[in-house]
Amino acid sequence: MSQAETHASILSLPHLVNGDAGLVRRGRYLTATFLIEAGDTEFLVRVVEGRLAAVEPGPFLMRPWTFALRASAETWQRFWDATPAPGYHDLFAMKKLGVARIEGDLVPLMANLRYVKDVVAAPRRPRRS
Amino acid sequence: MAEPVFEPIRGTYVHLWLDGRPHRLYFEEAGQGIPLVCLHTAGADGRQFRHLLNDEAITRHYRVLAFDMPWHGKSLPPAGWQDEEYRLTTRGYVELILAFCDALGLERPAVLGCSIGGKIVLELARLHPERFRALIGLESAAYQPPWYDDTGWLHRPDVHGGELSGALMSGLIAPQSPDETRWETLWGYMQGGPGVFKGDLHFYRVDGDFRDRIGQIDTGRCPLYLLTGEYDFSCTPEDTRLTAEKIPGARFTAMTEIGHFPMAENPARFRRYVLPVLDEIRAASR
Numbered sequence: 001m002s003q004a005e006t007h008a009s010i011l012s013l014p015h016l017v018n019g020d021a022g023l024v025r026r027g028r029y030l031t032a033t034f035l036i037e038a039g040d041t042e043f044l045v046r047v048v049e050g051r052l053a054a055v056e057p058g059p060f061l062m063r064p065w066t067f068a069l070r071a072s073a074e075t076w077q078r079f080w081d082a083t084p085a086p087g088y089h090d091l092f093a094m095k096k097l098g099v100a101r102i103e104g105d106l107v108p109l110m111a112n113l114r115y116v117k118d119v120v121a122a123p124r125r126p127r128r129s
Numbered sequence: 130m131a132e133p134v135f136e137p138i139r140g141t142y143v144h145l146w147l148d149g150r151p152h153r154l155y156f157e158e159a160g161q162g163i164p165l166v167c168l169h170t171a172g173a174d175g176r177q178f179r180h181l182l183n184d185e186a187i188t189r190h191y192r193v194l195a196f197d198m199p200w201h202g203k204s205l206p207p208a209g210w211q212d213e214e215y216r217l218t219t220r221g222y223v224e225l226i227l228a229f230c231d232a233l234g235l236e237r238p239a240v241l242g243c244s245i246g247g248k249i250v251l252e253l254a255r256l257h258p259e260r261f262r263a264l265i266g267l268e269s270a271a272y273q274p275p276w277y278d279d280t281g282w283l284h285r286p287d288v289h290g291g292e293l294s295g296a297l298m299s300g301l302i303a304p305q306s307p308d309e310t311r312w313e314t315l316w317g318y319m320q321g322g323p324g325v326f327k328g329d330l331h332f333y334r335v336d337g338d339f340r341d342r343i344g345q346i347d348t349g350r351c352p353l354y355l356l357t358g359e360y361d362f363s364c365t366p367e368d369t370r371l372t373a374e375k376i377p378g379a380r381f382t383a384m385t386e387i388g389h390f391p392m393a394e395n396p397a398r399f400r401r402y403v404l405p406v407l408d409e410i411r412a413a414s415r
Binding site for chain 2: 083084086087089090091092093095096097106107110111113114117
């Protein structure tokens with residue numbers, strides 16, 4: 001269940017991102033393909049000038065990507081909690097906790113860090129305040 | 130038209146000799162009473178304390194002072210900076226704090242510092258307990274394991290240092306912190322001069338490993354309070370707890386729904402934690 005939800009959330013990224021004009025604007029200098037791993041499934045996210053052109057689920061045999069963000073399906077669910085627990089509230093927090101990995105060419109990631117963080121956080125459920 | 134609002138904060142400059150060179154240091158202050166010197170985080174400036182400076186419950190009893198470190202905020206780097214690589218050291222940071230307190234003639238001030246400011250109070254406690262009536266370290270530890278390998282990311286021509294600093298620090302703020310103060314805190318990070326945040330982290334990550342010396346701290350000579358936010362994964366509550374365990378008499382509090390910038394990211398929540406500490410320090414000063 002958790003795995004199916006995670007996959008659905010990742011596949012919904014183009015809808016969530018492309019409908020957010022501010023987010024697309026902040027990513028306008030990024031054109032790259034990055035990988036999101038959720039447990040045993042990989043997804044290639046194609047970014048073209050801040051818009052998500054495609055999210056393609058694996059399996060892949062030999063496909064290039066620029067950088068990869070890897071975590072379990074459950075970890076992504078915890079990351080998307082309305083109020084995530086300490087350690088699950090940020091990509092780098094999860095990396096330090098040892099539940100996520102960040103790999104590949106980090107220059108485009110670091111140069112567009114707010115954008116990429118916002119893209120992967122887009123499925124986060126709104127907080128009840 | 131609404132009446133203009135003026136805050137009770139006053140800002141000015143003081144000239145200090147630091148490391149054998151003249152410096153022009155900007156600071157703000159408000160209130161009367163026990164001097165309370167506030168030390169901002171790495172790569173930021175004294176604006177992080179604007180809520181404390183405007184809090185009547187504090188300024189009624191405390192003269193709150195917050196300076197911008199050299200290279201930060203409105204304090205310029207010393208002349209000749211253009212050919213230097215800025216690096217904060219333990220020795221230089223202690224010298225700065227003592228010189229500021231001396232220049233203003235502060236009598237046994239209390240010091241409240243956050244992150245690098247929280248770390249340096251451990252050294253003030255060890256070396257100069259007689260000069261301070263109490264020390265408060267926020268997000269403070271003798272050592273905290275790093276969460277990324279290379280601070281060089283913060284200062285290179287193909288990555289915007291300000292944008293990156295803001296994006297990295299965004300993760301250290303608690304999800305519960307209000308948007309306005311969250312983004313104001315990050316704005317401070319986005320505004321830092323090139324290489325300044327990186328230079329501060331030299332102290333935070335390399336020069337400021339105090340594990341070999343915190344055992345020398347005598348809290349009987351100067352009380353030490355350590356408060357850390359649960360969402361801080363740079364200096365975690367566990368990092369602070371390990372430090373507090375090695376310092377007999379140190380008072381440790383974990384703060385819920387707070388990250389690495391308590392006074393700036395969520396001032397309303399932080400005051401619940403800091404007001405009792407300030408009341409205690411004041412009671413002991415009577």
